[in-house]
Amino acid sequence: MTDSSAAPAQPVDDRDVVVELKDVHAGYLPGVNILNGANLVARQGELIGIIGPNGAGKSTLLKAIFGMVQVRGGDITVNGESILGLKADKLVRRGVGFVPQTNNVFPSLTIEENLQMGLYQNPKIYASRLEFVTEIFAELGARLKQRAGSLSGGERQMVAMSRALMMDPSVLLLDEPSAGLSPVRQDDAFIRVSDINKAGVxxxxxxxxxxxxxxxxxxxxxxxQGKDAYEGAGRALLEDPKVIGLYLGTLGQDAA
Incomplete structure (x- = not known):
């Protein structure tokens, strides 16, 4: 585990890096940054978790990757190429999938139509991608004609993840996948995230x-405060006294 305020950044092995943020400054309003020098590296096949207090810039970081907030400094690369200034459709073509926290399905459309919307840029691969997502979310395969608006919050989350996976992304960005779900559905959401990652995403x-x-x-x-204060293996951060004292005492304290 490293304290980024005390230790210099370590060299990155570019051969397996999928996403990298270097000293990113970004914000929504002119002259007001939410991210203030954020750094992140995600390598092939990794599951990266981002935590922090409210207002720390967690969701803004994802939106910066997906071109939804103005980046005023630093760089963001996907598979070694800068993606700064690219719109969402271009980012999807570059292999970036994004599942927002809210309003993440088309409620008037069926599950099948939602999945097809995820492939509007490449409909020819629908059959193979449908097979992939229904191996992870088997329930959806039997309910393709059901309208998304009739689903529970947890079921909508499954549809949203599946739609983002339809384009076979290099990286999947998930913003608060357990938000608003019951404890049982929260556990299910984390299991599904692990399943997606184990499938190679x-x-x-x-x-x-x-x-x-x-x-x-x-x-x-x-x-x-918009910077990566600590970074390390997930289990190591759970046991780190500084992280426990500063963050885990108020974050997720009801979680087992």
């Missing part, structure tokens, strides 16, 4: 349930 997850997030992720980043 590099995953970056922002999560308020800090303990549960760190239990399943390969590596975690603790954001504070």
């Amino acid at each position: 590099t995953t970056i997850m922002v999560e308020q349930n800090a303990r549960r997030c760190l239990q399943i992720c390969d590596r975690g980043y603790v954001l504070d």
Whole structure:
């Protein structure tokens, strides 16, 4: 585990890096940054967890990767190429999938139509990608004609993840996948995230349930005031006294 305020950044092996943020400054309003020098590396096949107090910039970091917030400094690369300034459709073509916390399905459309919307840029691969996502979310395969608006919150989350996976992304960005779900559905959401990652999809997850997030992720980043204050293996961060004292005492304290 490293304290980024005290230790210099370590060299990155570019051969297996999928996503990298270098000293990123970004914000929504002119002259006001939410991210203030954020750094992150996600390698092939990793599950990365991002935790931190409210207002730390966790969701903003994902939105910066997906071109939804203005990046004013630093760089963001996907598979070694800068993606700064690219719109969402271009980012999807570059292999970036994003599942927002809310409004993440088309409620008037069926599950099948939602999945087809995820492939509007490449409909020819629908059959193979449908097979992939229904291996992870088997329930959806039997309910393709059901309208998404009739689903529970946890079921909608499954549809949203599946739609983002339809384009075979290099990296999947998940913003608070357990938000608003019952404890049972929260556990199910974390299991599904792990299943997606085990299927070979590099995953970056922002999560308020800090303990549960760190239990399943390969590596975690603790954001504070728009910077990565701590970084390390998920289990190591769970046991680090500084992280426990500063963050885990108020984050996800009800999680086992």
